[in-house]
Amino acid sequence: MNASLTDRFAELRAPAQWQAVDFISDLHLQASHPATFACWQRFLQRPPTERADALFILGDLFEVWVGDDVLEAPADRIDPAFWRRCADLLHAHSQHTPVYFMAGNRDFLLGHEGMSAFGMHALADPTVLAFQGQRWLLSHGDALCLDDTDYMQFRAEVRSPEWQSAFLAQSLIEREAVARGLRAQSEARKRNSAHDPQLWADVDTPAARQWLQQAGAQTLIHGHTHRPATHDLGDGLKRFVLSDWDAEAQPPRAEVLRLTATGLQRLPLKTA
Template identity: 40%
Template sequence: MILLISDLHLQEERPDITRAFLDLLATRARSAQALYILGDFFEAWIGDDAMTPYQASICQALRALSDTGTQVFLMHGNRDFLIGQAFCKAAGATLLPDPSVVELGGEPVLLMHGDSLCTRDEGYMKLRRYLRNPVSLWVLRHLPLHTRHKLARKLRSESRAQTRMKANDIVDVTPEEVPRVMQQHGVRTLVHGHTHRPAIHKLMVGDAPARRIVLGDWDRQGWALQVDEQGFQLAPFDFA
C-alpha cells in the first residue's frame, strides 16, 4: 500500500492539521511501503537553516516513520520550494524533482505539485520561473533570515490577494496542458495537488483513456490517495 498527500500547509497556527498528520504517521503510514508528499507540506519554508522548533518536530516525526521502513518522498510546492537536502537527510526523506514518473499500482504514474500546469496564470508562471532559477535560489538561501521572513510574508499576502481576484479558470490547470504533459512523459495517470480541488478526472491522451487525480488540501478534513490491490482510492477523512 502506498499513500500520497499534498497541501497540508503545516503551521503552528493550525494544531488540528498537525495532529491529524502526526496521527496519519502513527497509523496508516506505518503500514505503507511509501508516503509521497507532493508539495506545500509547510505553509512556508524560508530555508533549512531557519528551521523552527515546530518544523524540527515534524522533521523528527518523518524520521521516526522512515526508521520503521516506510519510504518518505517529498516534492516542492509553491510554498516550500526552499526545502533542501539538509532537511530531507534529517527527515529520512528523498526529495523528488517536479515532475517525476514513478511506478504505482503496476503502471508509470506522473507526480507533480500542479502549479506548473496553471499556464493561464501568466503572472504566477513568470514569478515561478524567476524564483526557481538556480541563481535566484542561491540568492534567496543566502539572504539574511529577517529578509527571508519579510519576503515570505509579502509573497503569501500577495498570493492570497491575487488568487481572490483571479477567475477560477485562471488558477486551475490549463486543460490543454494536462494531456500534453502526460503524453510527453508517456503516462496514462497523473497525480497532483496545488489547486485544492480534489477529484478524479477522465480524459484522453492521444487515442487512449487516461485520468488525472487531484489531491485535496487539508483544512476542515484531510485527503489521501491510497494505492493498493484495490486500485487508486482518493478519499477524505475527518480530523480526530
C-alpha cells in the same frame, strides 16, 4: 514536448514487495494551525496495519520554507521549535516507511540538510512511478497551470539558481519578512477572485495530455489546485487531484489518495 514545461521525466521503480502507496499534498503545515498539525501527526503515527508501503508528498507540505537554517534557529522562537517537531515526527515515520518528497510552490527551498533532517528522498517534478505493472505520472501541478501567466513568470524567477542564491544569502529575519509579504499578496489575490472560481487557474488539459503521452502513462496525480476531483482527459487518460488539508475549515478537509493493484482510492482522515 514543450521544453518550457519539461524536457525529461524522472522515473522511480517501486520495489516488487510494495502493495500500496499513499499520496498527500498541500498540508501547508504552520505553527498557527495546530489542528491540521495534529491531524498530520495522527496520520504519521497510525498502527502498522493501516500504513502503506511508501508515502509520497507531492508538494506544499509546509506553508512556507525559507531555508534549512530555520531548524537551527534559537530555541526561544516558536517557528523553529515547530519545524524541529515536524522533522522529528517525519524522520521517525521514515524509519519504517520510505518517504518521497516533491517540492511545491511553498517549499521549493527545502535543501539537502532539510531533506536529511526529515528523512525524505527527493523527487523531481514530474516523476513517473512504475508500480504494479503500470506507469503513474506524479507532479505538484503548478507547472501545468499555464493560464496563470503572472505566477508562471514568478515561478521561473524563484526557481532560478541566481534568485535562490541571493535570497538565501539574506538573514533569516529578512527572508521571513519577504515570505510574509508574498503570502499576503497571495491571500489578497485569492480574496479578489473568491467570488468566481472560474478565475482560479487550473491545470491545462492539453499540457497534461502531452505530459502523459510523452511519459507513457495514463494517469496524472497532482496537488496544488486544492480542488480534489477526478478528470477524464479523453483517450483513456485521467487526472487525479489531491485534497489540501485544513482541519479548521468548515467542513474540515484531509484526505489520502491510496494506490494499490486495484487502483486509486480516496481515504478521508479524521480531523477532530
